[in-house]
Amino acid sequence: MADTVKWGILGAAKFAREHMGPAIHSAAGAELYALATSSPEKAAPFQAFAPGLRRHDSYEALLADPEVEAVYIPLPNHLHVEWTLKALAAGKHVLCEKPMAMRAGDYDALISARDTSGLLAAEAYMILHHPQWQRVHEMVQAGEVGAVQHVSGRFSFDNRADTGNIRNRAETGGGALRDIGVYVFGSARFVMGAEAQDISAQIRWENGIDVQSHVQARLGGATYSAYVSTRMHPFQEMVFHGERGLIRLTAPFNPRVFGEARIELHRAAHVGGGQVLEERFPQADHYRLQVEAFGRSLRDGAAYPCPLEFSRGTQEMMDQVFAVARDL
Incomplete structure (x- = not known):
């Protein structure tokens, strides 16, 4: 071989x-x-x-x-x-x-x-192949911000003018949740190592596709809220808010397109003040890293970071959102 x-x-x-x-x-x-x-x-x-x-x-x-x-x-x-x-x-x-x-x-x-x-x-x-997400997973699991109390996610862009785009067509499986909801769902599941419970949601529909949604849930010991939209000004952010600090990702999903991959660690330094520590990943290309991880799994037998079972869990969360959502 x-x-x-x-x-x-x-x-x-x-x-x-x-x-x-x-x-x-x-x-x-x-x-x-x-x-x-x-x-x-x-x-x-x-x-x-x-x-x-x-x-x-x-x-x-x-x-x-x-x-x-x-x-x-x-x-x-x-x-x-x-x-x-x-x-x-x-x-x-x-x-x-x-x-x-x-x-x-x-x-x-x-x-x-x-x-x-x-x-x-x-x-x-x-995104699971990007070092910023591997680092955040490590930080949360190591308790660097204490027990996480709330997770929030936001991801939006506006493609309403591109009417022929497959993301705007119901027959091709379009919609905001399938296109970008997988990121705010899956990344939170990955970092927290937990599945969503007690899900509630609101969805705005347009020509048979979801174009905006707001989701609330419990994720392990934390509350969770997120919105995604394909009808809003471009923005993305993920925040893991703990008892003793906060972790914020400023370009969590498509770094080098939206902006530089950066982790902010907010922690109290003393009474009445605080500190923000930053880690930057200006060169990391998660697409290339993904291909290389795939190759290592084939050649060396290394465990693949995103097995089908993980992806199934994210889809199960999405299915539940569709099932319980009220109109927005």
């Missing part, structure tokens, strides 16, 4: 072209080997940064290529389960964009196919 993992991408999606394609190409131990698209024009930007990239005219042709070892799937949400199962059946390891499934129960077939095949299948939940 070669040390380098040869990757194929199903479809010439914009996100794959701008983020994951370059990440695979630049990652240690990875080669962007093939792309499935019937359009030479759509393949050209990929071939510009990955010379020699092989183009297949169909997804099936790429899955039949014996040189392709791992497949990245950036297709619309409603196609993720279908093509993940097809790729596993073809003997390929799979990294699929989030949300990997539309309902928590859909993960059961993916987990079964993964276990039966002995292949690695995972959701492309890139």
